[in-house]
Amino acid sequence: MKRHRVRRRKPAYTIRKAPLLVSLFFLALLLAGIASGEPGRVLEQACQVCLSCIGIG
């Protein structure tokens, strides 16, 4: 009996892995920032009007 081999068709595209790796790297940075308490510092700065920063004073 002949055995029929099922050939897998090659996909018409290749998946790019680099964006996923780069995303993981920056996700790790983001989590490190959260763990060190940076969001609180960012919030504190963002809630103040720094007049000299916008060219006044």
Added chain:
Amino acid sequence: MEFVRKWVQIVVGFMVNGSWLFPWTRNIYQGPLKVLCAPGLNCYSCPASTTYCPIGALQHMMAGCRLAIASGQYYLGWYVVGTIGLLGSFCGRMICGWACPFGFCQELLHKIPSRKFGIPKGLRYLKYAILLVFVILLPLLAIDDFGAGSPWFCKYICPAGTAEAGIPLLLLRPDLRGTVGFLFLNKFVILSVFFIWAILASRPFCRVACPLGAFYALFGRVRALKLRLDSHRCTNCNACHRVCPMGVAFNLAPDDMECISCLACMEVCKFDAISLDFCGIPLGGVGDSPLPGKEEVAGSG
């Protein structure tokens, strides 16, 4: 698609500037949403701003990192860099085309009828120098007697800060008008130059001076969502080049870091040679249509 993009720009613009109580409070929004990052350049001292500006926050982190480390807090800007890096690795400069309020302002200004000009290609490198020098090195290294730096880009260059925060705050609070000096005049001149330039050329600030655009441009080759050129379908008719607001010749340089993925080229391409893909996976079934073949195209023209 252009209609959809305009609406996305308007909606994002309102989302990052969604606090409309400022005519009564005469102050900026100070709620918890400000822990979230605005994807585009949007000054967080704008009275309506509900999110933080990544470039402003990064400079403040750089400027204050010596003092923070001295007091045992390791605030090195990881949260900010991680957030914009994550956005950049997914969308890259697509954010400039779809979610930046200042980019949207320039697009509207460019619609004013006038003679239109190009921008020399060499000027595009200036924004990388601005990112490195004014956003990172000067805030980090030029410190005062107490060890604190200063947000140099915000202070001396940022036209978005003048338009969204400086001018509105001067209108809201007359007591501040007496403090207007050289700093404000310098920034007002920069804002005026870019606004007039935006009438004459497409998106001059994005192409020449935006440090956030420069940061996102670094992801040009490795971002998840990007445009792809099918060289078998492309006939080099240059239609994509003619419609590009960033002056990119997509048929010659599909990985150009300036591409803001506004999709104008994809729309204008008659041969389906340009498609959008996510990590290499084509979106929207592009490429299903039969290949026209260069001979056929040449014969029809």
